[in-house]
Amino acid sequence: MRHMAVLPVVLLLLGCLTPNGSAQEAVAAADLQYEMDVRLDEDGRTIQADLVVQWTNTGKAPTSELRWHVYNNAWSGPQSLWLQEARRHGDRSQPKVVGDTQVEQVRMLTQGEDLPLDWNYQSQPGAPLDRTVAITPLPKPVAPGETVQVALRFTAALPQAFRRSGWGPHGYLHAVQWYPKLGVFEQLDGQWQWNCEPYRYLTEFYADFATYQVRLTVPERYRDHLVATGSIQGDGPQDNADGTVTYETYAEQVHDYAWTVDSNALLMEREFHAENYRDEQQEALMARALGKTEEEVRPSSTRMILLIQPEHEGLADRYFDAVGKALYYYGLWYGSYPYPTISCVDPANDARKTGGMEYPRLITGGARLGRLATTMSPEGVTVHELGHQFWYGLVGNDEFRHAWLDEGFNTYSTARVLEAGWPPELETWSVFGREVAGRLPMSLPSYDEGELRSVLDLTRWESPDLRWIPALSYELRHRHDLERLFAELPPITAFPRVEKHRVTDNRRVMDHDWTEPLQKPTMDLLNSSMRRVNAYRRPALTLETMGRLMGEERWARVLYRYHQTWRFKHPQPQDFLDILLAEGQGAEVVGTEERVTIDWQSFWKHAYLENDRLGFSVHHLRNVPAPAAEDGSARFTVYAGIRRVSDFAVPVPIRITWDDGSSTTHVWDAKTWTWDQRFEQAPMRAVRLDIDPERLLMLEDDWLDNSLQLDADDEISWDMGIQVMLWAQQVLQYYGGSG
Ligand SMILES: [Zn+2]
Numbered sequence: 164m165r166h167m168a169v170l171p172v173v174l175l176l177l178g179c180l181t182p183n184g185s186a187q188e189a190v191a192a193a194d195l196q197y198e199m200d201v202r203l204d205e206d207g208r209t210i211q212a213d214l215v216v217q218w219t220n221t222g223k224a225p226t227s228e229l230r231w232h233v234y235n236n237a238w239s240g241p242q243s244l245w246l247q248e249a250r251r252h253g254d255r256s257q258p259k260v261v262g263d264t265q266v267e268q269v270r271m272l273t274q275g276e277d278l279p280l281d282w283n284y285q286s287q288p289g290a291p292l293d294r295t296v297a298i299t300p301l302p303k304p305v306a307p308g309e310t311v312q313v314a315l316r317f318t319a320a321l322p323q324a325f326r327r328s329g330w331g332p333h334g335y336l337h338a339v340q341w342y343p344k345l346g347v348f349e350q351l352d353g354q355w356q357w358n359c360e361p362y363r364y365l366t367e368f369y370a371d372f373a374t375y376q377v378r379l380t381v382p383e384r385y386r387d388h389l390v391a392t393g394s395i396q397g398d399g400p401q402d403n404a405d406g407t408v409t410y411e412t413y414a415e416q417v418h419d420y421a422w423t424v425d426s427n428a429l430l431m432e433r434e435f436h437a438e439n440y441r442d443e444q445q446e447a448l449m450a451r452a453l454g455k456t457e458e459e460v461r462p463s464s465t466r467m468i469l470l471i472q473p474e475h476e477g478l479a480d481r482y483f484d485a486v487g488k489a490l491y492y493y494g495l496w497y498g499s500y501p502y503p504t505i506s507c508v509d510p511a512n513d514a515r516k517t518g519g520m521e522y523p524r525l526i527t528g529g530a531r532l533g534r535l536a537t538t539m540s541p542e543g544v545t546v547h548e549l550g551h552q553f554w555y556g557l558v559g560n561d562e563f564r565h566a567w568l569d570e571g572f573n574t575y576s577t578a579r580v581l582e583a584g585w586p587p588e589l590e591t592w593s594v595f596g597r598e599v600a601g602r603l604p605m606s607l608p609s610y611d612e613g614e615l616r617s618v619l620d621l622t623r624w625e626s627p628d629l630r631w632i633p634a635l636s637y638e639l640r641h642r643h644d645l646e647r648l649f650a651e652l653p654p655i656t657a658f659p660r661v662e663k664h665r666v667t668d669n670r671r672v673m674d675h676d677w678t679e680p681l682q683k684p685t686m687d688l689l690n691s692s693m694r695r696v697n698a699y700r701r702p703a704l705t706l707e708t709m710g711r712l713m714g715e716e717r718w719a720r721v722l723y724r725y726h727q728t729w730r731f732k733h734p735q736p737q738d739f740l741d742i743l744l745a746e747g748q749g750a751e752v753v754g755t756e757e758r759v760t761i762d763w764q765s766f767w768k769h770a771y772l773e774n775d776r777l778g779f780s781v782h783h784l785r786n787v788p789a790p791a792a793e794d795g796s797a798r799f800t801v802y803a804g805i806r807r808v809s810d811f812a813v814p815v816p817i818r819i820t821w822d823d824g825s826s827t828t829h830v831w832d833a834k835t836w837t838w839d840q841r842f843e844q845a846p847m848r849a850v851r852l853d854i855d856p857e858r859l860l861m862l863e864d865d866w867l868d869n870s871l872q873l874d875a876d877d878e879i880s881w882d883m884g885i886q887v888m889l890w891a892q893q894v895l896q897y898y899g900g901s902g
Pocket of ligand 1 (some may be wrong): 273547551573
């Protein structure tokens, strides 16, 4: 075994390198330590490593085994649970070149013992040959508070880029889920046990916060072409005699470790300083909400690192801008990003399947040339993945069961950052670098990955990654001829369109079926469409609705407190509810004079435990002439009615607009099914009825039935209706009188 003596160094480093963390957090992180000596083969895809894990049982029960995630084995062949589930979900894709992890040696290092241990894979129901969870039985149980040290030697061959991980044929390697990683020993279903699920189709990851000391030895061509979860120690890599270089890296309080090399990519670095991204209004809000000064809520500095494809060099500013704005807003709302570096990878064209993912301190974005300049690519994906540093990276929920605690909170936050950081603008169509307002009158055909139209605007052709065409990336030689041709075209881009509102855009999820409640464990959901609904936009709208109902200052406190309470920990949905109940207690519906408090238990029941959609609709608005006032001016009796159309009862503001333009707002607690009001002796007609005029209820199913406007025609016909009634009355009286 190489470098078994490095652990004391880790302990030493803990003292001096804790970034903005308290001493207590550093001790917690030290309960789990990974020390790895890693060598990347000349082929750029095979990793050989020695790993020493030191694990302290922080639970309240002993355990006589360790459980490991060995997720790289999901790509070893069609027998893996992931690929079996993929087929069941109608996804027949497979890695073009498979990968797997072989563990060659497992040994116990505790207290002078040096025991060989077993390494058994856990058979999974429906996929008996799955090898993504391994168990090592221990010679004697580890009691609470006790520590064990285990050494592993393994070889991991990564797959050709497939579902988040792998390599591209031209020098790119994105190493994720590449090493055996311990599960979480915790209380689950009422008993202390390993929470260590196999790699499943609908879920991502879950592990404990740890300290990582990782020594990466890579072929010389990757010098200055490497980014990692850990900070690079010293002045960069050391040269070795055998044509390799070695990077010493270090990270703490992270629950995973990823790294990327790309011999073609460019490496750029910039400092993040909050001063460059000031938003006075949001700073003032957070200062008010937290009782701090604006100086105190402003996020602290960190170093931004970008590994970007050479053909995307022109997008570097936009990548940095997206990372910077996201660090600023997330840091402002939830507390500063606490690590010394954040790395962002623009994946190689022939390995785009590794794009759009998040790992602690390392994210992958994605961009394609030839896209509309205002399509928010790469900004949209970059902000979202950066946001995961906060929701998943720092607040480390169980993604097997509660993906909405990271994806939902992050989708909510992403929309807000995009809305705050990039004001809506007119879409433009880029024709060989020239921006033309508007967009094409129709969409050109697009492929599963990559758009055909992207070929129009390239210096380097990024072909769609189709199975029957090998992925290509080459200089487009006849660019100038094509450019001339397109420059001659008449301005066909004559349909101006403003980028949509990013928060409201999450309401697209209303078009989908909500077959299963938010509380259903993510890994057991019906299909990936249900996962997209329940993990992303639906919880985002739920959070948006909570915030709008209770008002931004109180809501800012709820999110900040929840984040800070659960930073470097593993919250459950109940933990969020507890903070919602504590901070939201007594909250009244904002923006109205009538004071109606919100029952958050009831809200949670409908929104989370049950599967209720939220809906109200206008029923009627009528003005009936009443006897005139003493001074002869007209008087009306006004009838207004609203219906609740689902079980989801939540207070809702209702606005009546009067003939002179004034309005009155009421709040209905919606505990009954209908709101039926009669306004006697009204001095003028009501002309409009609006349910939730300020759109607090972002979860409301259908906004089209929320308003009723009585236009002039209605009034005329109504007047005629009155006349007919009066006439009928007279007729009846006449006949009645004569009969
Ligand atoms: Zn996400």
